[in-house]
Amino acid sequence: MDDWDDDPDPDRGDPLDDFVELWSAENPEALWKVLTLRDGLTGAHPFEALGLFRRHHDNGEPGAVTTALLLCTASRWGRDTARLIAGLIDTAVLVEEDLDELASTFLWSDRFRFEYPARWIGSEWISIDLEGPEGPVSVPLGRLDPDSTVPAERYIAPPLRRWAAARVLRTDSRTLDKLRARAAELGPIDGGAIASGVLDAVEVLDARGARRTIELGLDWPRGSVRLLALDVLAAIDPEEAARRAATDPDRKVRAWSPARLRPTRAASAPRLASPRRRTSLRTRHRRAARHDKIDLHAGRPVDPVTDLARLDERAHLIHAQRHHRSISMRARSLVRPAGGCASSPSPWARVRAAPSPGTTGAGGWPATSSGPGGARPRGIQNRPHSAGE
Numbered sequence: 014m015d016d017w018d019d020d021p022d023p024d025r026g027d028p029l030d031d032f033v034e035l036w037s038a039e040n041p042e043a044l045w046k047v048l049t050l051r052d053g054l055t056g057a058h059p060f061e062a063l064g065l066f067r068r069h070h071d072n073g074e075p076g077a078v079t080t081a082l083l084l085c086t087a088s089r090w091g092r093d094t095a096r097l098i099a100g101l102i103d104t105a106v107l108v109e110e111d112l113d114e115l116a117s118t119f120l121w122s123d124r125f126r127f128e129y130p131a132r133w134i135g136s137e138w139i140s141i142d143l144e145g146p147e148g149p150v151s152v153p154l155g156r157l158d159p160d161s162t163v164p165a166e167r168y169i170a171p172p173l174r175r176w177a178a179a180r181v182l183r184t185d186s187r188t189l190d191k192l193r194a195r196a197a198e199l200g201p202i203d204g205g206a207i208a209s210g211v212l213d214a215v216e217v218l219d220a221r222g223a224r225r226t227i228e229l230g231l232d233w234p235r236g237s238v239r240l241l242a243l244d245v246l247a248a249i250d251p252e253e254a255a256r257r258a259a260t261d262p263d264r265k266v267r268a269w270s271p272a273r274l275r276p277t278r279a280a281s282a283p284r285l286a287s288p289r290r291r292t293s294l295r296t297r298h299r300r301a302a303r304h305d306k307i308d309l310h311a312g313r314p315v316d317p318v319t320d321l322a323r324l325d326e327r328a329h330l331i332h333a334q335r336h337h338r339s340i341s342m343r344a345r346s347l348v349r350p351a352g353g354c355a356s357s358p359s360p361w362a363r364v365r366a367a368p369s370p371g372t373t374g375a376g377g378w379p380a381t382s383s384g385p386g387g388a389r390p391r392g393i394q395n396r397p398h399s400a401g402e
Contacts, residue, residue: 028054031089035061041069041076046133048083049165057089059097063104070106078111079127082118086125086167095172112180119169119177120195120207128162171206174199178210186217193229205235212241223249236263243269 031054038044044065062084070077081101084090090097098115101107107115118125178196181188192211196204212230215223227249230242239261247254251271258269 028057032061035065036068038065038069041074041080044069045076045079045083045129048087049127049129050133052088052167054089055091059090059093059100062087062090062097063100066101066106067104071104077106078114081107081111081115082125083127083167085115085119085173086169088168091168091170094170095176098173098176113184116177116180119173120181120192122169123199125167125169127165127167129165131161131163134163169203171203174203175206175210175213178207179213180210182211182214183217186222189218189222189226193225196229201234205233205238208233208238209241212238212245215245231257236261236266239263239266240269240273244273247271 031051034047034051035044038047066077066080066084069080084101085094085097102112178192182192189211192207196207196211198204199207208230211226215226218226223245227242227246230238230245233239233242243254243258243266246257254269254271258266261267261269
């Protein structure tokens with residue numbers, strides 16, 4: 014496309030720029046634009062998504078369901094979708110009807126389809142650049158209506174399907190057959206998440222429905238689902254659970270034991286104080302950076318020059334510490350003994366094989382060694398050596 018405006022560039026992958034774009038959004042639609050066009054980064058913490066959600070919807074602004082859907086299906090928080098959906102529920106911004114809409118989308122849709130206006134992605138003209146005999150030639154194809162919509166298919170993570178299945182079953186236990194059919198339709202991974210969600214809500218079923226749900230989990234191809242089904246079965250029939258675990262083809266499932274089911278700590282039981290561990294410098298800087306992110310938007314606008322300078326400084330410091338640690342580990346690997354390798358004898362074997370004249374002690378040991386003739390020279394066992402010595 015020609016005449017691109019100042020929209021976020023999807024090809025940029027700088028986390029700091031991404032952070033600025035997200036928190037610079039002035040309204041929910043601007044946030045949707047960033048979440049849609051800049052999706053691709055990973056590894057962000059769920060508290061950032063929850064902070065964005067509260068910032069735009071704590072006062073009852075419309076579009077909370079759309080924001081929640083885009084946050085949950087963004088790759089930034091793809092590794093923590095279970096914690097993210099739990100945090101969104103704890104905000105108490107979403108009412109029961111909103112949660113039902115989220116569960117319906119996560120459960121019955123293969124992918125979340127979001128349609129956004131075409132004006133988000135460029136100009137009103139579409140053209141193709143071709144290589145001609147005299148150089149590149151731009152061929153216009155037509156005019157793009159800025160009010161038209163562009164579809165975007167977004168991935169729904171298995172933890173979201175698991176939460177949705179549990180919520181739907183708790184809302185209406187008569188949906189068990191539909192959930193079983195949906196699990197079989199989606200396959201081992203996504204379908205296994207739905208089977209796990211049904212097992213999470215097994216308490217709302219009668220005896221026959223609970224037995225059917227347990228059998229569904231025990232026969233599922235993924236071992237994690239079978240382990241969950243064994244946990245549920247052990248609450249009803251521990252001997253049967255042990256017998257089914259012993260005949261499972263998966264080694265991890267055969268290692269199942271009722272000890273996995275830890276008893277819940279009583280509210281009155283005192284909690285023993287754990288020994289205080291020393292926090293590394295990198296961890297302290299990372300925590301401080303998180304606090305900076307939280308304080309960054311506590312009632313004042315973003316200033317990338319003053320507010321984000323210390324975040325960039327800490328990012329460089331963390332990178333330098335990782336580089337230093339990598340060099341230190343490499344240096345230690347060079348001075349570490351070969352560990353009995355026949356192709357590279359230890360330094361002591363070479364010293365004992367060729368003692369200096371006049372310096373041997375009792376038993377052929379050098380006079381400077383730790384044998385009967387003397388004391389071992391300090392640091393000789395850590396001297397680096399090459400294969401050509």
